[in-house]
């Protein structure tokens with residue numbers, strides 16, 4: 001068995017510890033790790049290469065369980081490598097296919113985020129106040145494109161406890177010259193009366209159009225619905241989850257309690273329990289539209305994207321059978 005290359009292990013560690021974070025970035029990092037693995041393979045045999053690459057795919061996929069962009073990026077590359085192996089490709093050809101499809105995925109992903117920005121910006125009107133949560137490149141792309149089109153706008157960015165990704169968002173938007181106000185997560189309902197649109201990203205979109213995004217998103221959607229504020233989700237098509245077509249649930253990542261409360265303090269309260277779910281589920285009835293790189297769809301049309309783009313993946317999962325599911329949403 002081949003060892004995992006250092007650079008691949010480093011990418012995996014960076015994803016786990018969230019030095020690389022955000023569903024799109026995670027997916028691109030995984031594709032890059034597969035390309036590195038192909039470059040660094042020193043074996044001689046095509047079957048051995050595919051087994052090695054598959055084990056790296058499993059390692060990468062396990063680093064963060066919720067962002068479906070991660071297994072989708074890995075399948076994008078691996079499905080092509082498996083097909084090539086079945087057609088009798090040589091080791092050099094398989095390595096080349098891995099590197100070129102990884103590159104293709106990364107280019108597609110970057111172009112999709114840009115395109116979502118252009119398409120989504122049409123939904124932002126001059127003078128709008130937008131609220132966003134966490135730090136989503138796709139959501140920021142919409143806000144930044146609208147601003148570049150000359151629309152004046154205000155943005156509320158939530159802090160996003162416990163990891164404070166909202167600070168990154170606030171910094172990025174301020175750098176663009178956008179009028180941005182950082183608020184504690186608990187201030188969302190108070191400011192909602194001044195908000196025209198909510199724009200957030202996604203880690204996963206299920207077959208019924210539910211959106212899994214940073215914990216707190218569903219509360220924001222609830223407050224928005226109450227205030228009759230429209231909610232837009234920015235999501236590339238590789239964030240749609242094929243296994244949900246077959247009834248699988250998306251696993252909600254639980255992170256370490258030390259992210260919520262300092263371990264020193266935690267030790268003083270022996271009976272205190274802490275939970276740290278990283279994501280939550282917003283039902284489709286709380287979402288007005290999902291902006292993808294292919295256009296704007298109602299959440300209920302998620303199934304069409306899945307059938308059109310992931311038909312092959314659904315068949316693959318079906319024929320492979322299911323592994324035991326973990327506790328999920």
Ligand code: RUB
Pocket residue numbers: 021022023024025067133134135136137138139165200201202203213214215234278
């Ligand atoms: C990030 C998060 C983002 C989505 C979409 O969570 O929930 O909203 O991943 O991001 P975390 P993008 O910080 O835990 O990774 O649009 O950049 O893919």
